[in-house]
Every structure is written in C-alpha cells, then in structure tokens.
Amino acid sequence: MSLEYYLILSALLFTTGVIGVLIRRNAIIIFMCIELMLNAANLAFVAISRSLGEATGQVFVFFVMTVAAAEVAIGLAIIVSVFKHRQTVNVDEVNSLKG
Amino acid sequence: MENSQLLVLILSSIGKILIIVHLLLIGVMAMIWSERRVSGWMQDRLGPNRVGFQGILQPIADGLKFLFKEDIIPDHVDKPLYVLAPAMLLVPAMVTIAVVPFGSAITILGHEIPLQIADINIGVLYILAVTSLGVYGVVLGAWASNNKYSLLGGLRSSAQMISYELTLGLAIIGILMLTSSLSLREIAKAQGAYPWEWNFLIHFPAFLAFTTAMFAETNRLPFDLAEAEQELVAGYHTEYSSMKFAMFFMAEYMNMIVGSTVVVTLFLGGWHFFGLENMGGPVWSGLISFGIFFVKTAIFLFVFIWVRWTLPRFRYDQLMNFGWKFLMPVALSSIVVTGTLWITTGSRLIVGIGNVVSAFIVASIVAGLLVMKTPKPTIQDSDNQLTPTALDAIE
C-alpha cells in the first residue's frame, strides 16, 4: 500500500472529527471528536514514518498520546464540574464565563 | 521446503489453538469444582460430592442447568449492550492466553514447534492491552442493566480496574529492564532452571504488587467490591440469567487461570524446574515442560482459593488507598531501584536485596504518613471523592 492511501484515510477521519465538532452540541461527544482528529494525525505520522523508514514519526505519536491523555483527564473534569453547576453538557447552554 | 514449513506452521498453530482453548474451558470447569471442594475442605464441610466420582461432574451438571434455564432479557435494559456485555468480558479473558508460552518446544519430524500460540515481540504490551479491555464487559453490563445496584457495581469496578492496571504495568517494568525483551518466551527463557534464579526473588516487591493487582483485576475476594453480595445484590450481573450469567461466571474463572499463567511465566520461571524440563528426548522434554507449567499454574490457582477464604473484603476507600498509596509507590520505587542498582552493580542479588529494602522503606513512609494524617474515621470524607456515592450528590 502506498503512502497516499493512508494519508487519504487520515484526511477523511480528520474531517469526520471536524464535522462532529461542528454539528454536535454534547460536550462529551465534541471531546470524542477531538480524540478522533488526534488519532487521524497519529495515523498520518505513522504512515509517513513507515514511508521514510525511520521511527521518529512513531515517537511523535507517543507524544500526541500523552497530550491526549492529559487533555482528556482535564477536559472530563471540567465537564463534570460544569455539569454539577449547570446540570447540562450542552455547549450552547454553557455560554457565560461566570460560574 | 518453504511450503512444507508453512504447512507445519499452520497445522501446528491450529492444533495449539484447539488444545489451549479446550484446556482453558476444561480448566474453568475444573476450577469451579475445585473451588467448591477446596472451600468445603477449608470450612470443614464436604462440598459437592454426589455427581460422579467425588462430585467431579458437578460443573457439567451446573452448565446443563444454565443451558436449560430461560434466557430472560428484562424490559428495561438496553438490549444490544446487554447482550454484548458478557461476550466483551469473555473474549479478552480468552485471547490473552495466545501469547503465553506454556512449555519449551517439541520437535516432530525435524520441525521444532514452540509451545506457544503466537510469540509476538510485544507480548507483555499485548497482555496489558487485552487485560485493560476486560473492564468494558463489566461497565457495559452494569450500565445496560439499568439497575442501580448494577451501576454501582460497574462504577466501583471500573475505578478499581483502572487504578490497579497502573500497578500491573509498573510492576513488570523491572523485569523488562533485566530481560531487555518484551516477548514472554524470552522472559521465561531468561529465568534459569532453579527457583533462586526466577524473577519473583529478584523482583519480590514487584511480584507481590503484580499478584495483588491481578487479584483486583479478576474481581476476586478480597477485591470483589463490584459484586459484593451483601451490599449490591450481585453487582454488575444482577440482571443476568441463564447462559449470559454463566458467561460472566466463566470469564471470572478464565481470568484467574490466564492471570496465573501470566504470573508463572513472568515471575515463577515459566516451564523451568530444577532442570527437569531438559530430560527426555525432543518430544518428552517439551511435554515435561508443559507439565511443569501446568502444575505451577494449578498451585497458583490454589492460592486464589486460599486467599478467598483468608482475607475479608476491603472497604471501598481502603481499596483505593491501598492501590494508589501502597502498591503504586512500591512498584515505582522498585523501578528506580532496579534500574539504578542494575546499572551500577550488575548483580541480580544486589538488585533483589535493594528492591526489598526500598519497598520496605516506601511502605513504612506511606504507612507513617497515613497514620499521622487520619484523625477522624475516613468514612465521612468518602462523599467528596469521585466514588459511587458522588452519584447521589449529583442527581
């Protein structure tokens, strides 16, 4: 399989994530879509790493995963605390900066 | 030549898969029988002894009973997930065994057949990955049941499994550093023939941490908070009946068996035992090594039952404290000490001693801090943590 097919797949996955962020209003699902986009980027990294024949791309995937894990932990904590205050996870209803 | 080798590979793989999966299923039945008999022995009663010789056919009778029971799917459940959940617990339990080497190798007609379904170069990571999936069966079963006891059991168990998985992973790292391989076969091979060359002495604290975490992963006493009968009816499988319940039940026993094989491979020398595994010809040595592995696993499984009737169940906050404040620091310190001592001295003896000393120091420090910090009963502040009781606060 040549590199292009992997990159096309990666682009499609990324786009799906973008559409998800745009059309869904549930904060948790928006979060999942962000994960999807990060994963699409990971796929491109690994594909290019294979194509270049070296492991650097995979090291970057490692970093991306670390950042994703940190981001999910904090993001979900924020969602939980927003839910405690507002009883909602709809991003449209969470529109004021004051708690 | 190329073709015949491929043929041997395919045939032997199919043979090994069939044998191992059936052994696993028979092992589950044997475990159910022996658990009940050993429990009976420990409590000075008989246990099942009517069906067949010494009640040995009791598990078959139980299985038939499950099969003939009505398979009830309650109205209030989320049907797709309710049906899917038992399988999601059973499958990870079963596929873990694929990378465990259960013996050295058998040579038939010039072809060497390693006694292992797949020797992949990331075996340890594969085991960690697959065991981390077991939690889905519990969580989804709990959620799909749409029952508050189930949900509480599921939440407890997911928090517990995530917490103890960390220890499970960290405890292995010391071994990986000394073996410098992720393949389970390499790890088993690197341990010598004699017990004092096995990993459990070199990494004694890690061994204890790993075993404890494994008990927690299999949801066995003293960590069976997910299905604490007295508090939660039966936890996540309250709403299940017939074969679906039996699948949860089988998955638990299968997890025990697979976990024992992993411990035997990683810490207890795999198929090695005083050089006995090298006796006999090319065929017999393989079979003997398999026998040694089998006996070691059986002994470890006995420990499971033994612990069940020895230790009472933890309280929920005790469970979390134990996992995060004792096992994690001990496992972490063992990584640091193993790395440092191995690089500086290169002696397994010193690494072993250093591990025990450091674990002792870390455990005493943590225990001292906990004693100093607990002026009031801890039950009161369990409301503030993200425990199932937080659920009531939110609703």
Added chain:
Amino acid sequence: MNAEQILFILFGAVSLIGAIAVISFRHPIYSALSLIVTFFAQAGLFILLGAHFVAAVQVIVYAGAIMVLFLFVIMLLNLGTLSVKGALGGKLKGFAIILGILFAAEGIYIAVNSLNDTAVASAESTAAAVTTTTYDIGELLFSKYLLPFEVTSLILLAALIGVIVLVKRDSQEES
C-alpha cells in the same frame, strides 16, 4: 490484491464507519463504543504499517484508559436519560457538512498531489517493509527526544494536579 491491501481496506472501512457512527449516534455511550471500534481498527492499521509498539500503546492508552474514562463520566452523569436537545442540530448543520466535504477534498488533494516534490515521496521508493521495534523507539526517545520526553511527564503532572484542584474545589464549595 494482496493481503495487505485487503486488510487495509477492511481496517480503513471499519475505522471510517466507526468515526461516522461516533458523530451520528444520539446516545453518548454508543458514540463512545463506536470510537473504541475506530481505535481498534487504527491499531490494526498501525500493525499493517509495522508499528507494533504504537499499536499496543494505542489500545492500552486509548481503548484501555481514555475511553473507560469517557464511559465512566457518561455513566456518572447519567446522560442517557437527560437527552441533549438539538443533539444533531443547529441551523448550521448543512453548512458544517459542506464545509467538511470541502475540507476532506482539500486534504485528499494535498495527500495525492503535493507529495510529489517532498522528501517523503522521494524516500518512498527505498522504504522496505520494515518493522519498527520497541528498541528503536526507546533509543530515539531516550537520546534525541529526551527533553520532549521529560516535558511530557511535566504535562502529565500538570494535568494530574489540575484535575485534583478542579474536583477538590467543587466539593469544597458544596460542603
């Protein structure tokens, strides 16, 4: 078609279908499960690409830890009964989808055409079907990328403290 192509199509299709399911299911639990399926298919793609370590870490980190957290939160907040109004909605839905398709087209165009004059494309012919071992990644991680590696540990520490602060403050306000 050889085995790799068949597997690529299989895994690629599963991951795409899973991704679309994530954004189309109404119920967050089903979205989360679809996302797990996508992650698994991607792990399969990583194995196809010879990145065994990354595939294992993908399953451990994403399927084993991150998605369990998601499920945990969904169950804890009991979002099933509390349906989010306009879950699939907004006036901009059609606009978003058109934008997405344009975006996808752009991505594909870049993937197909712009590779020609880059270093990646020129290296492609020489690349054999290599498997990256854990050893290779470890060596890079602890030599060339040591500093970034240490920084990731700081990120995790910051996240850890951040989460504890968030949750603790909430519970203090309540009491």
